[in-house]
Amino acid sequence: MGAFLSKKMNLRHYQISAIDQLREGFRNHQRQLLVMPTGAGKTITFAAIAAAAVRKGKRVLVLTDRIALLNQTFMAMAHLRPFNITDNPYAELTIGMVETAARRTLPTPNLIIIDEAHKGNFFKILQKHPSARVIGVTATPLHPRLSEFYTNIVEPTTISELINEGYLSPVAPYQIQAQLDGLRTRSGEYTEASQFAAFNKAKIYGQAIDHFDALGRAPALYFCANIEHAKITAKAFGDRAVSITSDDPHRYDKLRAFELGDYQIITNCGILTTGYDHPPIKTIGILRATKSVPLWLQMCGRGARIHPTKEEFVVIDHGNNHTRLGRWDDDRNWTIEKKDKDIGPAPVRLCPKCHAVLRAAATECSFCGHKFEQKEKIQVKGHAVFVEKSNLSGRLASTCSVRELVRAVGEKRITHAQACRIIRSRGMPSLIEFAEIMGYSQGWAFANYRLDKSKIEVKLR
């Protein structure tokens, strides 16, 4: 089937592999997740799956959650002559909105394909059709209830593989360390109001302009905290920038002017996050903070399309998001198992000279050549570790980096148990960093995370 499909539809090798793995997976799993990064061509892939099923006489239902995606899906599958579920729910291939399908009584299809499955709005439909096979498609399988419904995960490629194979643009990530006071969290995300208060500051506008001039290239897309912030940011950049906001009747004219090159920079709040596709974009500016991995990857991903005018794209992050969520091109190791909410990203290290975001183990900046300060090598339980040279005696443990705490344990300035407790209170990313330095497994970090996380203070001996 793979060879036939690839000839017929020009599928890429990992798209064929996705189809083969899913078919194999259906022997043991009724519901499977297909995880593909944005830009990997998930619609083409599930259109091929739907076509193959229809050819075998199966009935297929494809569900999306937004009108824009519904239209895109119709276009991508036009050759298969799909019907809207509101017109003919009995057709071989039907496409519909999740909400519509949940309200209606539909004949049970053989296969249900759910786009954007991480949004978790499809539970009702799966409960209505318990016998259907299901493929949930997503770039970020993070909804806490996914493990109730899906038992297998198929991840045929990753962002880093897509970059290596030339399907996505490499990234040059920068983080301009920001003092973000007063960010408040509601329902797991920073509130719009507290973000606006933190970012609507002369200093940050100044940094945004300076660093765009130093690191960025046009065309550039900036994400802001709210509509007002998007407008003020565009004004701060001057004539070269325009804002596009949902309350502006001329927004599509402005978007077209940006795409034609009349403006170097476009600012927005949430309007250009999902589905906006302008391959020449060379800079993504982030003037907001988020706790959401899907949102973070989507914002950065707007610059990831390849184009003859660029060799890479730049992310300029003013919201400390890399520290919180990792680099866009990190491998994420998705699993279907339920897990602690905040599994940390791979730890990063910031270049003090050029602001580049590097992997934690880097000893030299791959962007500007800066060499990190000489480290001293110490032994911790048989593992050689590099740590910053600094005098630890008398320091408060709360002011120490994870590496400094590791060294403090090695020098018996603090007990191992005390260090673990302090690192637990800082959250999963610190715990994973600690585990990596000590040579412990990730499982150790997860197990440890379940223990007491309350803060304590210890003065180092």
Ligand SMILES: [Zn+2]
């Ligand atoms: Zn550097």
